[in-house]
Amino acid sequence: MKAGVLFSGGKDSVYATYLAKLNDIDVACLITLNSENKESYMFHTPSITKVEKQAEMMDIPLIIYQTKGEKEKELNDLHQAIRQAIDRYDIDAVITGAIESAYQASRVQKICDEEHIDCFNPLWQKDQFELLHELIEHKFDIILTGVFCYPLGQSWIGRMINQEFLTDVTYLHEKYAINVAGEGGEFETFVLHCPLYERALSVIHKKIIGKRNAWSMEIEVE
């Protein structure tokens, strides 16, 4: 089976790609929606242009599709991007890294159904702690590229997801009910290295912007 992965460069879509390959799915392409709207309902935005480097490290073709990110209109853009993947790579399925969002998952399901292709969500309903443990165990190097809620602040930007991170975020989960995997939009991530990469990516330039409990880091990697 040939599949395209809806790919943001964050931990969930990279891990979904990894699980697909482990389960003998031919990942024919990655599909990235580059949204001009930083508040997009559907698509993860920080560091999205860096997915080209990630695709190169995995040796998987990448489709980047521009979207203004207007609610509902961006679904049409997603549909067009998936159609492009069907036309160019003859995929019979789409894979997502959706875990909890019924909004995202159901819209992708509808598009796949209209295109008569299958849809896989290998992280669907996955326990937030189990996910982080697996990412650490499988040696994913992941950094935080955005934080968006109290009490997270600038000091969390650029942190690696490791045991120390897990300890700190577990404390915040107990005190403030933060989802430790960031599923409530608490933070966003970028994967610098994982078992699918030819080599690790390094951050060569970064620009951090934000205030109070909303910070983002634009990075250049090589």
Place this chain on the structure above:
Amino acid sequence: MLLIQIHNLPFHYFEFVKPIESILSAQNVSYESLHYKKVSEYSIYDAEKIIICGTSLKDNAFLNDVSYFQWIKQYNGSILGICGGMHLIGLTYNESLIKQQEIGLHSITYKKEFFKEHGRKEVYELHNLCLKPKVFTILAESEKCVQVIKHPQKPIYGVLFHPEVRNKNIIASFIT
């Protein structure tokens, strides 16, 4: 406890079986999880309760394999069929399926209490077909489809929506 998998594309395990296994593990319930083509008579009749999982919209080859599920009529324990599992329960009793799609969050209304559920509830749907029951009692409906059914005499239940998504308590109540 026996969990029966109906997906024919193995990668669907993560979406339609593992979340249910996680609920059972969280309740400290020991279970066996098997694909319907690998289930033995021993596994079926040794289990006190059985859950038949669902699968994706496209992965519906199980509908051609109703003969694998004839044990449903002879089994005396409790069965909960989820989505495709509900379809299979209905088909073994010669109920009919109609085309009707619901995807995403929808409201359903319980006509009778079902594992402590009643009134109007929001559920996660993912189906292109639904049952038109004649033998089974209807416990809940959405605007378009029958959502929950029960056999008139036996503890055999079918739910069209996916309780493992927003209504995990249904599965927890069924297994305890």
